[in-house]
């Protein structure tokens with residue numbers, strides 16, 4: 716049987732620096748993985764990008780297709796947007812499409828494709844009034860948002876530990892959405 720396909724889509728928050736390990740975990744769980752990044756996250760990962768492409772067997776995407784380009788990834792069974800920065804959460808909720816990742820989210824919401832979003836914000840960012848509205852908007856649009864109880868819980872500024880980011884919750888949610 717062909718493997719299920721997971722899109723692992725990350726924005727510019729520290730846990731994205733662990734994507735190589737996360738890809739290994741996901742592959743060990745029987746998924747084929749495609750990695751997508753915001754342009755800032757792609758910048759952060761810089762010299763790790765060729766290794767991620769080799770590890771996944773798919774191009775890492777951070778820029779939208781241009782007309783006439785063929786789709787380079789297999790269709791997804793589920794997608795995870797994590798870590799989702801304050802910026803990416805708000806962009807997604809507002810339906811803006813400034814980059815490849817945001818464009819995918821807009822399309823996934825419109826087409827009701829299985830989508831998990833796990834924010835990574837400190838407790839100060841989390842109090843921004845738009846953040847709460849964005850979480851609510853995404854949930855009411857059918858997105859599985861892992862924030863608060865049962866999801867990512869913010870730490871005070873400067874006290875976050877990227878190694879404690881709860882990847883297992885996102886992977887469990889993607890597995891259940893793909894069933």
Ligand SMILES: Cc1cc2nc3c(=O)[nH]c(=O)nc-3n(C[C@H](O)[C@H](O)[C@H](O)COP(=O)(O)O)c2cc1C
Pocket residue numbers: 725726727728729753754755756799800801802803835836837840
């Ligand atoms: C070292 C560092 C850590 C950061 N951590 C976070 C974070 O945990 N959450 C967040 O929302 N933004 C964080 N930021 C800010 C984002 O990287 C910034 O808002 C960026 O524009 C997000 O862009 P993106 O959503 O397109 O990836 C951090 C920035 C730096 C330089």
